[in-house]
Amino acid sequence: MILITGGLGMIGAHTARALADLGHRVVVTTHRRAEVPSFLAGRVAVESLDVTDRDAFLALAVRHDIGDIVHLAGSVPGEDPAGFFRTDLTGLLNALDAARAWGVRRFAVASSLGVYAGRSEIPWREELELPTARLPHPIVAFKKAAEPLTTHGLEGSGVRPIVLRIGSTWGPLMDPESPFNPIPPYISAVLRGEQPQPWYADDGGDFCYAPDAGRAIALLMTAPALRHDTYNVSSGRPFTNRELATALRAVAPGPRLDLLPGRQAGPGDNPYLDITRLIEDAGFAPTFDVATAVADYVAWRAGNPR
Structure with a gap:
């Protein structure tokens, strides 16, 4: 056990x-x-x-x-x-x-x-x-x-x-207003019909x-x-706010999701975790990308408070 x-x-x-x-x-x-x-x-x-x-x-x-x-x-x-x-x-x-x-x-x-x-x-x-x-x-x-x-x-x-x-990491069972990951609060605002604060399109980072x-x-x-x-x-790849907004528009049309151009800190790369060890030793491959994760989460929230 x-x-x-x-x-x-x-x-x-x-x-x-x-x-x-x-x-x-x-x-x-x-x-x-x-x-x-x-x-x-x-x-x-x-x-x-x-x-x-x-x-x-x-x-x-x-x-x-x-x-x-x-x-x-x-x-x-x-x-x-x-x-x-x-x-x-x-x-x-x-x-x-x-x-x-x-x-x-x-x-x-x-x-x-x-x-x-x-x-x-x-x-x-x-x-x-x-x-x-x-x-x-x-x-x-x-x-x-x-x-x-x-x-x-x-x-x-x-x-x-x-x-x-x-x-x-984010997803079902996370506090929808969590201070530790911005994605659930952003999605929660959209689900309430509110227009969230604009994010920079190319900002992002690790995603699981x-x-x-x-x-x-x-x-x-x-x-x-x-x-x-x-x-x-983790998933082994970074995400961008542009990807998140695109995925959310597809499953929760409503408020306009404005994005600011580029990255807040200027040109550069978003940090993320390499998962080569996890793949090689445990045979892991992520099931969810940004689009499928957002769709699954929105469906989950339809029947669950968090």
């Missing part, structure tokens, strides 16, 4: 779905979210768990035969960044304790494309050294720190660490639709062999 902490969040739920589609038994944990997405109903075991409670975490093994862990649970910083770091660090250490105590095969942890901040090379590849640079958000700072904590924390245990440098991200993680957890500890998880 594969355990996914934070398994009712956007990426966790789509990972659980992909694993179930592959025929694996899955248990997901949730702390505050109680609603199980329709595509997971009756397909996974659900455990209410505060991952900062070590005893409760370890007790999961009494009820489930867990052989792999995908640790995606995390919190959102408030006015106390130290409290945020303490909470998420405690959850990570408890997950690592569980991995070692249970002798699981693989332990995957969520990192972020934000760890590449300060690298000018495009696309971003896993072998790039991560520079000392000011990071854009406390969540990125924690995820960058979580990488060596995980790999060192599992040394000598026989557990294979998998660091997931997850790209700019949540069902693809979940399937990529599922393939990494189930691949017969892995040659690396760190994998970029």
Whole structure:
């Protein structure tokens, strides 16, 4: 059985779905979210768990035969960044304790494309050294720190660490007004009949639709062999706002979607993640491009609030 902490969040739920589609038994944990997405109903075991409670975490093994862990649970910083770091660090250490105590095969942890901040090379590849640079958000700072904590924390245990440098992911189950990805709020405005603020046509960047991200993680957890500890998880290509607007006009005609010419910062390339490792080791190929992702998301939102 594969355990996914934070398994009712956007990426966790789509990972659980992909694993179930592959025929694996899955248990997901949730702390505050109680609603199980329709595509997971009756397909996974659900455990209410505060991952900062070590005893409760370890007790999961009494009820489930867990052989792999995908640790995606995390919190959102408030006015106390130290409290945020303490909470998420405690959850990570408890997950690592569980991995070692249970002798699981693989332990995957969520990192972020934000760890590449300060690298000018495009696309971003896993072998790039991560520079000392000011990071854009406390969540990125924690995820960058979580990488060596995980790999060192599992040394000598026989557990294979998998660091997931997850790209700019969006899709079903994301907060429609999320401050972490501009695409859902933009689409939400259009669905309300509002004219969104004009974007620069050639701006854009990394793009990963949540069902693809979940399937990529599922393939990494189930691949017969892995040659690396760190994998970029995304679509492997950048998108532009022009593509997004074109796709949205095709499925949600309504307000005029004005675009400003060029890029806000002038000529240049938009950064994105290289996924060669993911393709070669896990056999991943994205199912969704910008047009099919937008169409799928608009159809999903027709019957779901987020």
